[in-house]
Amino acid sequence: MLTTEAVPAAPEKALRVDAERRRQALLCAAASVFLTDGLDAPLEDVARAAGVGIGTLYRRFPTRDALVEAVFEAKMADYANRAEAAVIQAVEDPWAAFAGYVHDIIGMQVADPAFGAVLLRPMQGSELFSGAHARALRATRRLISRARKAGAVRQDLRETDLYLLVAATAALVAEPGPIRADAAARRMAQLFLDAVRGSSV
Structure with missing residues (x-):
C-alpha cells in the first residue's frame, strides 16, 4: 500500500x-x-x-494611525502615568508636583519631537490613545485643581494652557533658532512656570 x-x-x-x-x-x-x-x-x-x-x-x-499607535503605545502610557503620579504628589507639595509635570512634558517632547506631535494630534476612534489621553486629561485637571486650591498656581490656570505650552514647545523644537532645542525648551518652561506661579509659592 x-x-x-x-x-x-x-x-x-x-x-x-x-x-x-x-x-x-x-x-x-x-x-x-x-x-x-x-x-x-x-x-x-x-x-x-x-x-x-x-x-x-x-x-x-x-493604516498610518495604527502604526503611530504601535510606535508610541509605551510613551502614551508613560505620559498618563506621570500625570497621575503628579496628582498624588500634589497632596503634599502641589507646586513641586505641577512644576515637575511641566518639565516632564517638555522633556518628553525634546527627547522625541514626534511624540509632541502625537500629543497635539490625538488619534480619533482609538481605544488605546483615547484611553491614555482621557487618563492624562483627568489627572491634569485634578492636578491643576489641587494646585489652585493651595494657591500654588494662578486661579485662572486651565488644562488648555498646558496644551498651548505643548504647541509652543513643538514649534520651538522644530525651529530652535540659535539656541539648542533642549536649552530653549527648558527656558520656555521656566518662563511659563514663573507666569503661572501662585501667591503661596
Whole structure:
C-alpha cells in the first residue's frame, strides 16, 4: 500500500518569531523615520528602513494611525502615568508636583519631537490613545485643581494652557533658532512656570 507523506510545515513557533521580528523592525524603523521626518513621512520610507516591502507594512499596520499607535503605545502610557503620579504628589507639595509635570512634558517632547506631535494630534476612534489621553486629561485637571486650591498656581490656570505650552514647545523644537532645542525648551518652561506661579509659592 502506497502512502504519501505530507511536506512538513514550518513550525508555528518559528513563524511567530519571524513575524514578530519583522514587526519589531517596522516599529524601530518607524520610530526613527518619524523622529527625523515627522508623523507624515512616507510609509515607503519606513518599509525601506525596515528592509521589507510596503505590502508587509500594510499587512501588519493597515493604516498610518495604527502604526503611530504601535510606535508610541509605551510613551502614551508613560505620559498618563506621570500625570497621575503628579496628582498624588500634589497632596503634599502641589507646586513641586505641577512644576515637575511641566518639565516632564517638555522633556518628553525634546527627547522625541514626534511624540509632541502625537500629543497635539490625538488619534480619533482609538481605544488605546483615547484611553491614555482621557487618563492624562483627568489627572491634569485634578492636578491643576489641587494646585489652585493651595494657591500654588494662578486661579485662572486651565488644562488648555498646558496644551498651548505643548504647541509652543513643538514649534520651538522644530525651529530652535540659535539656541539648542533642549536649552530653549527648558527656558520656555521656566518662563511659563514663573507666569503661572501662585501667591503661596
